[in-house]
Amino acid sequence: MIGRWRQRGTSRRHGGRPDYLAHAVLALGVVLFALPVWLVLAGSTQDSGAISRGELSLLPNLSGLGIYPHVLLHGAAGAGPVWRMLLISFGMAMSIAVGKIVISILSAYAVAFFRFPFRRTAFWLIFITLMLPVEVRIIPTYAVMADFGLINSFTGLTVPLIASATATLLFRQVFVALPDELFEAARIDGAGPLRFLWSIVIPVSAANIAALFVILFVYGWNQYLWPLLVATDPRLDTIVIGIVRMIGAENQTEWNAVMATAVLALVPPVAVVILMQRWFVAGLTDTEK
Amino acid sequence: MGAGPGLVLGHAFATAGLATTWRALSHAIRPGKSGKLMERRTVFRGWALPALLVLPQLLLTVFFFLWPAGEAIWYSTTVQDPFGQGSVFVGLANFAELFSDPLYLQSIARTAFFCAAVAALSMSSALLLALFADHKIRGRGVYRTLLIWPYAVAPAMSAVLWLFILNPRVGLFGRWLNQHGFNWDYHIYGGEALLMVILASAWKQVSYNFIFFLAGLQSIPRAVLEAAAIDGARGWSLFRAMIFPLLAPTTFFLLVVNLVYAAFDTFGTIWALTGGGPAQATDTLVVRVYRDGVVNQDLGGSSAESVVLMIAVIALTAVQFRFLGRRNTA
Numbered sequence: 001m002i003g004r005w006r007q008r009g010t011s012r013r014h015g016g017r018p019d020y021l022a023h024a025v026l027a028l029g030v031v032l033f034a035l036p037v038w039l040v041l042a043g044s045t046q047d048s049g050a051i052s053r054g055e056l057s058l059l060p061n062l063s064g065l066g067i068y069p070h071v072l073l074h075g076a077a078g079a080g081p082v083w084r085m086l087l088i089s090f091g092m093a094m095s096i097a098v099g100k101i102v103i104s105i106l107s108a109y110a111v112a113f114f115r116f117p118f119r120r121t122a123f124w125l126i127f128i129t130l131m132l133p134v135e136v137r138i139i140p141t142y143a144v145m146a147d148f149g150l151i152n153s154f155t156g157l158t159v160p161l162i163a164s165a166t167a168t169l170l171f172r173q174v175f176v177a178l179p180d181e182l183f184e185a186a187r188i189d190g191a192g193p194l195r196f197l198w199s200i201v202i203p204v205s206a207a208n209i210a211a212l213f214v215i216l217f218v219y220g221w222n223q224y225l226w227p228l229l230v231a232t233d234p235r236l237d238t239i240v241i242g243i244v245r246m247i248g249a250e251n252q253t254e255w256n257a258v259m260a261t262a263v264l265a266l267v268p269p270v271a272v273v274i275l276m277q278r279w280f281v282a283g284l285t286d287t288e289k
Numbered sequence: 290m291g292a293g294p295g296l297v298l299g300h301a302f303a304t305a306g307l308a309t310t311w312r313a314l315s316h317a318i319r320p321g322k323s324g325k326l327m328e329r330r331t332v333f334r335g336w337a338l339p340a341l342l343v344l345p346q347l348l349l350t351v352f353f354f355l356w357p358a359g360e361a362i363w364y365s366t367t368v369q370d371p372f373g374q375g376s377v378f379v380g381l382a383n384f385a386e387l388f389s390d391p392l393y394l395q396s397i398a399r400t401a402f403f404c405a406a407v408a409a410l411s412m413s414s415a416l417l418l419a420l421f422a423d424h425k426i427r428g429r430g431v432y433r434t435l436l437i438w439p440y441a442v443a444p445a446m447s448a449v450l451w452l453f454i455l456n457p458r459v460g461l462f463g464r465w466l467n468q469h470g471f472n473w474d475y476h477i478y479g480g481e482a483l484l485m486v487i488l489a490s491a492w493k494q495v496s497y498n499f500i501f502f503l504a505g506l507q508s509i510p511r512a513v514l515e516a517a518a519i520d521g522a523r524g525w526s527l528f529r530a531m532i533f534p535l536l537a538p539t540t541f542f543l544l545v546v547n548l549v550y551a552a553f554d555t556f557g558t559i560w561a562l563t564g565g566g567p568a569q570a571t572d573t574l575v576v577r578v579y580r581d582g583v584v585n586q587d588l589g590g591s592s593a594e595s596v597v598l599m600i601a602v603i604a605l606t607a608v609q610f611r612f613l614g615r616r617n618t619a
């Protein structure tokens with residue numbers, strides 16, 4: 001997709017002078033996005049007292065970089081060590097992304113490649129979950145989690161978010177579109193259903209899986225309401241929960257520590273999006289298939 | 290813009306995930322084939338293996354979606370005994386109480402305004418950026434990367450980032466405002482708090498809209514634009530007469546996604562920045578469900594609010610489906 005982006009474009013100026021207006025608008029957009037991040041990056045290296053007096057400078061102070069190892073190991077007022085929260089967030093994001101992908105591939109494969117009783121029913125049951133986001137069933141979901149004894153556990157934090165109608169629908173659609181010849185060829189070679197899934201279907205869906213991984217990793221990393229609800233134990237704080245706790249104590253906040261934590265919280269999901277940009281953008285918008 | 294797996298993915302991060310899926314479904318359900326799902330012609334035999342494969346997803350769905358939703362409906366018709374001894378069936382009394390509460394009605398209006406403002410702001414900025422990013426200029430690739438990364442920012446994180454801009458004491462701009470004679474403090478003034486959560490929520494969503502608008506612009510055949518240019522359409526007139534109408538499907542799709550985002554996913558932004566205050570100035574429907582249910586422990590009332598939200602989500606889905614159905618048969 002990025003490749004396609006580069007090739008195309010409405011070229012209203014062939015050669016000629018640079019398109020100053022386009023540069024100006026895009027640069028303004030870039031600055032509006034980057035400014036808050038630059039602010040926390042520069043601020044994290046400054047003195048907390050100066051920040052709370054409103055003397056935040058836009059220039060970083062390299063000698064203040066020591067705050068990063070400090071928050072990683074000791075945390076800041078309101079939350080525990082940052083390495084631990086990063087670990088919980090990473091575990092949560094990975095479990096949700098991988099779990100959703102695995103479970104959805106399996107169920108989509110069953111629905112697309114088999115005819116079994118109640119197949120339609122199963123499909124619609126999964127589909128209906130789209131209409132029940134966690135935001136609209138906060139209390140009863142908490143009650144069900146409590147019945148299962150899953151409050152304040154890593155399982156409770158991740159497993160309920162693993163069901164995914166969206167991913168199932170996506171994979172079903174990819175699988176239905178796979179050419180019949182592929183299927184026939186595999187059958188002539190004597191491949192059973194599981195072998196066919198593992199050796200053919202998953203490899204040819206790799207691009208879809210990669211795109212979905214980016215979206216689901218970011219989704220998992222960015223969860224806020226769910227952990228707030230099921231994990232009150234500070235040892236299960238995700239980095240997003242932790243940083244909101246830190247700004248909550250607004251009067252004795254160690255601002256530079258909060259800013260350093262914000263930077264650390266932003267790096268993993270932003271890195272995933274930028275590094276996997278090609279698949280991510282293609283997967284998000286591809287309309288050809 | 291046709292419907293494809295890409296659009297299903299688009300939805301994966303919008304929690305209520307409806308818009309894209311309906312598109313995918315409307316693609317799967319071929320018009321003229323009596324509404325049947327598109328199927329493979331070649332399949333494996335047997336039923337035990339597929340049943341086993343679909344089981345994990347079904348179990349999660351039943352235990353963590355259907356059961357809680359059922360309980361929400363049940364709870365919404367009960368009130369807790371004041372002494373904590375069980376609950377009493379009261380029919381629709383919780384709903385009657387809800388809709389006779391002026392604060393709740395205000396919250397509905399506020400949520401509608403908030404959603405409209407977030408969608409309008411983030412979609413118009415994204416469209417402007419996409420129009421220029423579609424020009425053939427140097428460094429387009431770099432601009433694009435620098436414009437899509439905020440997709441990765443958590444709603445609650447965008448609250449933290451905006452705090453450092455607009456907080457009256459430590460925020461860069463908030464502080465500046467106060468030094469120049471404006472009484473800026475979103476802890477005190479409701480309008481300012483609402484403005485701030487709108488800005489923080491819209492800011493985070495621009496990237497997503499940008500990606501879709503740019504893809505939409507690029508799917509417009511170049512010949513069409515060149516023909517329009519020959520007919521003398523330039524700049525604004527080209528946009529109004531050609532580009533905007535051709536982008537309409539993308540715009541409508543994004544409108545639904547943005548409304549769902551603003552209604553549900555912004556909980557983190559609002560809760561972290563204002564907690565719904567001051568004096569309920571930023572109290573949206575989801576914030577209310579959380580506050581009434583978790584903070585105030587009002588099981589029946591909060592469940593009734595949840596049921597209202599479920600109905601809203603289903604209604605939004607139906608609107609989207611009708612629209613797509615019409616487009617497909619047209």
